[in-house]
Amino acid sequence: MEGRRLRGGFTTTDSPPLHTSEPLRRTAFNRLFAAVYFSAILALLYRHVQNLFLLSTTSLLSFSTILSLFISDLVLAFMWASLQALRMSPIRRKEFPQDLKQIIKDEDFVGLDVFICTADPYKEPPMNVVNTALSLMAYDYPTDKISIYVSDDGGSDLTLFAFMEAAEFARHWLPFCREHNVMERSPQVYFESNYHSSSPHFEKIKIMYEDMKMKVEHVMDKGKIADEYISDEQRRQVFNKWIKGFTRMNHPTVIQIMNYEQVILDKKHDKDNSGRLMPNLIYVSREKNNTSPHHFKAGALNVLLRVSAVMTNAPIILTQDCDMYSNDPQTLLRILCYLSDPAIKSNLAFIQFPQRFHGLNKQDIYACEYKHHFQVNPMGFDGLKGPSYIGSGCFFHRRALFGGPSTPVPPEIPELSPDHVVSKPIQSQEILSLAHHVAGCNYENQTNWGSKSGFRYGSLVEDYNTSYRLHCEGWKSLFCNPKRAAFLGDVPITLFDVLSQNKRWCIGLFEVAFSKYNPLIFGSQYMGVLMSLAYSHYAFWPIWCIPVIFYSFLPQLALLNQFSIFPKLSEPWFFLYVFLFLGAYGQDFVEFFLAGGTVRRWWNCQRMWMIRGLSCYLFGSVEYLLKSIGISTHGFSLTSKALDDEHSKRYGRGIFEFRVPSPLFVPLTMAAIINLFSFLLGLTAFMRGNNMEGLGLQMILIGFIVLNCLPVYGAIALRNDAGKIPTQITIISTFVSVAFYYASSLCF
Numbered sequence: 067m068e069g070r071r072l073r074g075g076f077t078t079t080d081s082p083p084l085h086t087s088e089p090l091r092r093t094a095f096n097r098l099f100a101a102v103y104f105s106a107i108l109a110l111l112y113r114h115v116q117n118l119f120l121l122s123t124t125s126l127l128s129f130s131t132i133l134s135l136f137i138s139d140l141v142l143a144f145m146w147a148s149l150q151a152l153r154m155s156p157i158r159r160k161e162f163p164q165d166l167k168q169i170i171k172d173e174d175f176v177g178l179d180v181f182i183c184t185a186d187p188y189k190e191p192p193m194n195v196v197n198t199a200l201s202l203m204a205y206d207y208p209t210d211k212i213s214i215y216v217s218d219d220g221g222s223d224l225t226l227f228a229f230m231e232a233a234e235f236a237r238h239w240l241p242f243c244r245e246h247n248v249m250e251r252s253p254q255v256y257f258e259s260n261y262h263s264s265s266p267h268f269e270k271i272k273i274m275y276e277d278m279k280m281k282v283e284h285v286m287d288k289g290k291i292a293d294e295y296i297s298d299e300q301r302r303q304v305f306n307k308w309i310k311g312f313t314r315m316n317h318p319t320v321i322q323i324m325n326y327e328q329v330i331l332d333k334k335h336d337k338d339n340s341g342r343l344m345p346n347l348i349y350v351s352r353e354k355n356n357t358s359p360h361h362f363k364a365g366a367l368n369v370l371l372r373v374s375a376v377m378t379n380a381p382i383i384l385t386q387d388c389d390m391y392s393n394d395p396q397t398l399l400r401i402l403c404y405l406s407d408p409a410i411k412s413n414l415a416f417i418q419f420p421q422r423f424h425g426l427n428k429q430d431i432y433a434c435e436y437k438h439h440f441q442v443n444p445m446g447f448d449g450l451k452g453p454s455y456i457g458s459g460c461f462f463h464r465r466a467l468f469g470g471p472s473t474p475v476p477p478e479i480p481e482l483s484p485d486h487v488v489s490k491p492i493q494s495q496e497i498l499s500l501a502h503h504v505a506g507c508n509y510e511n512q513t514n515w516g517s518k519s520g521f522r523y524g525s526l527v528e529d530y531n532t533s534y535r536l537h538c539e540g541w542k543s544l545f546c547n548p549k550r551a552a553f554l555g556d557v558p559i560t561l562f563d564v565l566s567q568n569k570r571w572c573i574g575l576f577e578v579a580f581s582k583y584n585p586l587i588f589g590s591q592y593m594g595v596l597m598s599l600a601y602s603h604y605a606f607w608p609i610w611c612i613p614v615i616f617y618s619f620l621p622q623l624a625l626l627n628q629f630s631i632f633p634k635l636s637e638p639w640f641f642l643y644v645f646l647f648l649g650a651y652g653q654d655f656v657e658f659f660l661a662g663g664t665v666r667r668w669w670n671c672q673r674m675w676m677i678r679g680l681s682c683y684l685f686g687s688v689e690y691l692l693k694s695i696g697i698s699t700h701g702f703s704l705t706s707k708a709l710d711d712e713h714s715k716r717y718g719r720g721i722f723e724f725r726v727p728s729p730l731f732v733p734l735t736m737a738a739i740i741n742l743f744s745f746l747l748g749l750t751a752f753m754r755g756n757n758m759e760g761l762g763l764q765m766i767l768i769g770f771i772v773l774n775c776l777p778v779y780g781a782i783a784l785r786n787d788a789g790k791i792p793t794q795i796t797i798i799s800t801f802v803s804v805a806f807y808y809a810s811s812l813c814f
């Protein structure tokens with residue numbers, strides 16, 4: 067494959083290619099560097115083993131110190147080695163949607179069912195969810211081929227109300243976008259952008275939008291729908307379903323097909339104000355009760371999979387988080403470039419777009435862009451069997467969710483089969499009652515849902531888990547990363563939210579790592595060594611906490627006791643350490659930079675890696691452990707997408723927001739304190755002219771960590787705003803640090 071430009075998407079020999087792929091130029095370097103770096107790792111491990119067993123003067127203390135460093139370095143080595151799988155054959159793809167029209171006709175465009183998940187109207191404001199839906203409805207695509215399904219796990223009449231209003235607005239918004247060739251199809255983004263249309267329609271549509279927004283926000287403020295907003299008997303009947311005892315965890319199924327003119331039209335699609343057909347818009351809140359497991363987002367997606375099968379059964383499905391609006395109306399044309407290529411279509415499970423975000427601050431202080439995870443590593447996966455699914459911005463072949471390419475798993479009723487043709491209008495009674503039936507909370511009992519078909523259960527990272535299992539079944543996937551982001555979403559803007567989100571991922575990843583489907587053992591039999599290594603890299607993500615914690619405390623406590631644990635500056639081994647450090651950080655930087663990153667953002671990214679190591683990787687591992695012995699039951703802690711003015715301002719200025727008195731911050735605060743004190747002590751010893759040769763490497767490491775902790779010092783001592791580290795966290799951390807110091811001085 068190397069060196070050759072792969073062309074695909076031909077239907078006749080002289081038509082232009084619809085997509086190409088080429089290997090990244092750095093591939094050869096990556097392989098060479100991996101060989102060199104691997105030798106260096108072996109040398110380091112050799113040194114540890116030698117120290118462990120061959121030194122005659124080994125005391126218990128130095129033995130356990132060396133052992134700790136050895137374990138840490140083994141973990142680092144494993145994480146490094148598994149990552150190399152993604153550096154072996156990365157590729158970059160390009161598609162040419164402008165040539166599509168020459169090859170396929172409008173009527174050949176495939177049907178698309180869009181799934182949008184939302185789960186809490188207060189953490190995920192309905193106006194945002196509505197904007198996401200509107201942006202997707204307004205794709206440049208035959209509108210009658212699109213159906214939007216909204217899953218509301220919050221079971222909220224407020225969200226439903228917002229969608230009823232949105233349906234009204236959509237009748238005007240869609241033709242407006244077409245006529246004015248609007249690029250920003252999320253109305254919120256469009257009206258906020260500096261662009262001002264001279265069209266008389268502009269003011270009119272803006273007023274309509276503001277009017278809708280005002281109504282929805284009013285309803286949100288009041289927490290209920292005022293009578294004056296219930297315009298007719300039909301709406302009243304819908305909202306009457308929210309009777310006393312209807313809670314988000316306990317309620318019957320609500321399925322509401324939006325009709326754009328508030329009259330039921332017995333046909334497949336409604337029309338917009340210019341007479342064009344409108345996409346279907348369907349609100350689904352699945353049945354819930356306190357006794358049946360609902361499997362969080364995976365459960366919600368499986369309900370949509372079934373409800374949509376009964377109603378429209380489009381062969382392509384787009385899964386979308388409620389904050390991820392469409393930023394490019396042409397995205398569907400891009401995916402058609404792949405779908406129309408018979409050479410890749412047959413075993414292609416999904417096409418994944420990267421998650422990209424709006425509203426990141428300039429330096430991305432919490433490294434929420436996840437550039438490696440969402441943009442760099444998927445290219446590495448793409449050169450193997452394809453990227454993993456990341457929950458949003460992913461186009462599935464419906465068929466891929468029903469067994470392997472050559473081993474189909476038929477659903478329990480024929481109406482759910484991917485080949486089933488829907489012949490009745492979606493408003494018909496039979497369709498509606500079947501849809502309610504398949505959305506019931508006991509429907510999945512004794513079926514393959516969540517195990518052999520649909521989105522897979524058993525992990526809080528249902529996305530990772532599902533694609534892993536699909537790849538094991540023999541499916542492939544591909545990564546599509548156009549210059550203009552296809553989707554843009556929200557990022558959490560407080561450190562606590564970021565770390566809680568990461569903690570959930572850690573628990574979910576461990577749930578896969580320590581299941582019978584462990585990617586190293588099970589995965590390697592079905593996907594090959596490289597894919598299995600790549601998936602393992604993520605499955606074992608939380609074990610980063612082992613080296614991060616050891617390296618944040620051990621050399622520091624040793625230095626406080628004048629104890630040397632690394633080679634002297636004059637020894638050749640010193641250069642090995644320097645090479646290993648610079649090599650890993652250097653390569654990481656180059657990849658980040660080549661993917662369009664800045665130096666500051668990279669710096670923050672490596673800082674966040676350290677912070678995560680000292681918080682969520684550790685707490686996630688502990689929580690996973692407690693969960694597996696039945697002590698805690700961790701649910702899906704939703705990431706808040708609601709913006710608070712004061713937070714937003716500080717975030718915009720790049721200031722860390724701690725605020726919450728959470729134990730998550732204790733190890734980090736301790737590391738900051740201990741590193742600072744050991745650094746100061748080392749510095750004074752150096753000024754006094756003590757011989758520091760044996761402690762040189764320790765000082766360099768500590769200096770690096772202190773630099774990384776600068777925002778933490780500010781948040782402990784120099785700030786007075788509400789976002790600083792809460793005083794009790796500082797006090798606890800100081801006490802524990804002092805205790806650590808005393809304990810260490812007894813040992814060293």
Ligand SMILES: O=c1ccn([C@@H]2O[C@H](COP(=O)(O)OP(=O)(O)O[C@H]3O[C@H](CO)[C@@H](O)[C@H](O)[C@H]3O)[C@@H](O)[C@H]2O)c(=O)[nH]1
Nearest residue numbers: 183184185219362363366387388456457458527702704705
């Ligand atoms: O019981 C639930 C819980 C969550 N969600 C939805 O799942 C989506 C993701 O939740 P969010 O709180 O935004 O989590 P993130 O950590 O930001 O999401 C990332 O990680 C998740 C796995 O943990 C993936 O599902 C997401 O697609 C991916 O963007 C949202 O649309 C939620 O409404 C549900 O529908 N039901």
Ligand SMILES: [Mn+2]
Nearest residue numbers: 387389556705
């Ligand atoms: Mn999210």
